[in-house]
Amino acid sequence: MKTIEEFAELLNGREYKKEITEEEVAEAAASGVVIIYGKSDDTTVIHGAIEGECPTANGGDIYLTEDGLFEDCPCHCIHSQRAKAAAKAVHVNWCKGPFVWSYVTELPHVHFEIIDNQPAENLKFCQGIVFDQKVLLD
Numbered sequence: 001m002k003t004i005e006e007f008a009e010l011l012n013g014r015e016y017k018k019e020i021t022e023e024e025v026a027e028a029a030a031s032g033v034v035i036i037y038g039k040s041d042d043t044t045v046i047h048g049a050i051e052g053e054c055p056t057a058n059g060g061d062i063y064l065t066e067d068g069l070f071e072d073c074p075c076h077c078i079h080s081q082r083a084k085a086a087a088k089a090v091h092v093n094w095c096k097g098p099f100v101w102s103y104v105t106e107l108p109h110v111h112f113e114i115i116d117n118q119p120a121e122n123l124k125f126c127q128g129i130v131f132d133q134k135v136l137l138d
Contacts, residue, residue, distance in 0.1 A: 001031045004130045008110040011035070016116040016125045020047060034064075036090060037114060037128030038101025044092055049133035059094040063087035066136045088136055090129070101126040107135050 002010070007028060011020060019037055020028075028035055028048030035047045042057035052069040054062055063070035063084055070087040073080045091104040099113075100123070109131040116125035 002027060002033070003031075004033055004110050004132055007031075007033055007035060008112040008130045011114070011128065011130070012112040014112075014114055016114055016118075019045075019114055019128075025051075032133045033130060034133050035128065035130050036103055037112075038092075038094070038126045041094075041100075044101075044103075056092040056094065059092045059096070062090050062092060064090065064136055066133065099124045099127045101128075103127065103129045105129065105131075107131050 010024065014020070020035065025047045029051075031048070033048045034050050037045055038056075039045045039053075042055055044054050044056040044062060046052045046054075046064075046069060050064060050068045054069060056062065065083070065087045070084060072084060088107055089105065090107070093102045093104065094100065096102070100116075109129040112128050112130060113124065114126040114128060116123040
């Protein structure tokens with residue numbers, strides 16, 4: 001079982017499209033660790049104790065609960081509003097700052113960097129985050 005710091009260290013400096021192996025995803029899930037990073041130009045990927053992908057072209061916010069990715073219902077009923085208010089937010093930055101993708105949250109977390117050697121050498125593609133799923137319970 002790895003800590004969030006160990007996962008961040010393991011992933012730091014990986015190349016775009018080679019961010020994480022299936023074995024590492026399984027180990028993160030078993031360790032209760034959540035890993036978030038950007039993919040392509042329109043998707044945020046969540047691996048580990050929570051699995052999911054969400055469209056985040058141009059940035060925005062994603063919301064997480066201990067059960068996973070919160071998806072708002074189209075009716076925006078009071079139950080959905082309450083559930084969203086109880087979820088933890090992760091703000092997605094796209095093409096703002098030195099990275100193509102970066103994430104901001106009040107959840108305790110550790111950063112890692114993904115680079116892209118195509119078309120430019122060592123392009124700062126993504127500053128991903130790693131955190132313990134338990135922080136979603138608070």
